[in-house]
Amino acid sequence: MNLKKRILIAVCAILVITLILSFLQLLVVPKYRSNPEGAMIGEYYDQAGGHDVIFVGDCEVYESIVPATLWEEYGISSYVRGSAQQLVWQSYYLLEETFRYEKPRAVVFNVLALKYGTPQSEAFNRMTLDGMKWSTSKWKAIQASMTEEEHFLDYVFPLLRFHSRITQLTAEDFQYAFDAPAVSQSGYLMQTNIVPMTEAEEEGRTLSDYTLPESAMNYLEQMRLLCEKNGAELILMKAPTNSWAYWWYEEWEEQICTYAEEKNLSYYNFIPLCEEIGIDWNTDTYDAGVHLNVYGAEKLSRYFGALLQSAHHIPDRRSEAETSARWQERMDAYRKQKIQLEKE
């Protein structure tokens, strides 16, 4: 056999093996259908571009801010790049990546995540990082996020991490191996259930230290500088929810107010504004006050949208044909999902 044939055979064999490994990887990686929080970050790329406001942060953004309402009421084009327990350095790198796709006028960051100063959990890391497209931002986000037990190579080749799932594959793994329908509406994860908050929360757990971690505050400062460099205004928010497990302490509030004042940033803490916003804890939460449901999130979005337009001059784009057409599709999808979930 001549050398050419041998090389050809070797190349073919390598290709076949690569294909098998790629297919196996597609099969075994989590599909995030029963816990859709892990699927949202990757959905951004199909809709990237043309947003005036980008929201980053943890569940308090993707369960509180409804881009569809911001559009419908104010013509504000926005997207939520939120994920479960999104740590501040993950928000930073997601934002760095987002600026490569678009130049929003404002970036809104939810401050609860500042309580974490170190990597927390691989499962939550995966929900944010696996969905990111490969870039230097993803690379740095992984480096900053890994717990001691994690390995960088597992993120490059998820098959290494999830190969043991090969014996636990379900129909879902085959169904969504190549393509999966979006779980969010412009980054908002819709919840229509109603589970009232029966008693008002009064306090959180005692903490050993009430100082927000220095590393977290450093990333916040980097985020501010990144926004400045890209011509975007950084706005800070705290969602109106305040349950004992995710308590917003007075000491944290003081630190954020001081920081915002020093850096001349707008900061909106919606906790004391619930009545003004119109939130009814009997109807506007799906889990007894921990998160808002769609009815509460729409109310908050209406309230915040007015502020974004009046105080931050975010434009009304409803008269722009192209943007309007794009949002019409998103509005249809939003309404359809709301009707569907309300029926279930």
Added chain:
Amino acid sequence: MKRSWMAVFALGLAVILSLSLFGCRKTEDNEASGGHFSVQYKGVTLEIGQPAEEVLKALSDPVSKKEIGDCGGLGAQVRYDYSSLILYVLESKDGAVIDQITLTDDLVATEKGICIGDSQDKVKEAYGNVIQSDGSRLVYTSGDNQLIFEIKDGKVSGIDLMQITQ
């Protein structure tokens, strides 16, 4: 030709196998540090990081129970209110562990006999030189665990056992 095919295929399989073996690490959660701080309640010794199931059975029904699931559906934080203390339990797929203990009255003491209402001096006598103090609290550390005494007017107004905040 057949040999070459076999060699390349064997090499490929070897790569797959080695990648699989490389990925075959056992992932383990952090084990409880088994710190020395504890409280006795209804004849049960309570410590941070202790598996919660047996403890909860032994303590019988709490006055109230509140549960909050985490955002990714991976676990939950559960607060059990008893007559003299609050137990915070972290639940995950690997089981439930005691994450924090907050004493709420003077009927329960730490393992060195300190309870709410005792003097600051008594705390120092029992636990030695304070590790960290800002005037309103005395903080002691053992392994991953902390014992925190809230101080008001020279007396203990609150006691918490918890893991060191990450």
